[in-house]
Amino acid sequence: xxxxxxxxxxxxxxxxxxxxxxxxxxxxxxxxxxxxxxxxxxxxxxxxxxxxxxxxxxxxxxxxxxxxxxxxxxxxxxxxxxxxxxxxxxxxxxxxxxxxxxxxxxx
Amino acid sequence: xxxxxxxxxxxxxxxxxxxxxxxxxxxxxxxxxxxxxxxxxxxxxxxxxxxxxxxxxxxxxxxxxxxxxxxxxxxxxxxxxxxxxxxxxxxxxxxxxxxxxxxxxxxxxxxxxxxx
Numbered sequence: 001x002x003x004x005x006x007x008x009x010x011x012x013x014x015x016x017x018x019x020x021x022x023x024x025x026x027x028x029x030x031x032x033x034x035x036x037x038x039x040x041x042x043x044x045x046x047x048x049x050x051x052x053x054x055x056x057x058x059x060x061x062x063x064x065x066x067x068x069x070x071x072x073x074x075x076x077x078x079x080x081x082x083x084x085x086x087x088x089x090x091x092x093x094x095x096x097x098x099x100x101x102x103x104x105x106x107x
Numbered sequence: 108x109x110x111x112x113x114x115x116x117x118x119x120x121x122x123x124x125x126x127x128x129x130x131x132x133x134x135x136x137x138x139x140x141x142x143x144x145x146x147x148x149x150x151x152x153x154x155x156x157x158x159x160x161x162x163x164x165x166x167x168x169x170x171x172x173x174x175x176x177x178x179x180x181x182x183x184x185x186x187x188x189x190x191x192x193x194x195x196x197x198x199x200x201x202x203x204x205x206x207x208x209x210x211x212x213x214x215x216x217x218x219x220x221x222x223x
C-alpha cells in the first residue's frame with residue numbers, strides 16, 4: 001500500500017497569512033493526488049485533483065503543487081472560514097490512501 | 108446535479124452484519140464508480156472499497172474478508188455489507204463518486220455505532 005505521510009498534524013495561523021500542508025508518498029504516484037477540506041460536522045469536500053487542478057468553485061487562494069512523492073497544499077490569505085481539517089489522497093493505486101490530516105486553527 | 112445519500116441503521120450489535128445503501132442522482136452507475144469511505148469519531152479517513160462502472164469491485168485488503176459492495180443500477184443504489192462488526196467499526200460511513208472521478212462529490216454520511 002502507498003502510505004501518505006502528512007505534516008504538520010496541526011497548525012495555528014492568523015487571518016491573512018499563508019500556510020502550507022505537505023504530503024509525502026511512500027512511492028511515486030505521479031500527479032494522482034487530491035486534497036480535501038473537512039469542516040466540523042461536515043463531509044469532506046474536494047479542493048484539488050490531479051495535484052494542481054482546483055475543483056469547481058474553489059477559491060484561487062487554494063493551490064496544489066507537486067509530482068512524484070512530494071505534494072503541497074498552499075492556502076494564501078487565510079480566512080476564518082478555512083477552519084477545517086485538510087487531507088491528501090493518492091488514487092494512483094488500490095487501495096486509495098489518505099494522509100492523516102492537518103487541523104488548521106485560526107488565532 | 109450530482110448527489111449521493113447514505114442510509115442505514117444507526118446501531119448494530121457486535122458480531123452482526125452492517126448493511127448500508129448509497130442512493131445516487133445526477134449520474135449513472137453504469138458509467139461512474141462509487142467508493143465507500145469511513146471515519147471513526149475524531150479520526151481520519153479510510154477508503155474501504157469501490158464498485159466500478161462495469162460492476163467489478165476493489166477492496167481495502169484490511170477489510171476484504173468482511174466487506175462486500177454491490178449495486179442495483181436500475182435503482183441508482185450502491186450497497187455495502189460488512190460482517191463480524193466490532194466496536195472499532197463505529198464510524199461515519201460515506202459514499203463518494205470515484206475513484207475515476209477522484210472522489211469529487213460526497214454524501215452527508217451516516218453514523219454507525221457498534222454496541223450491545
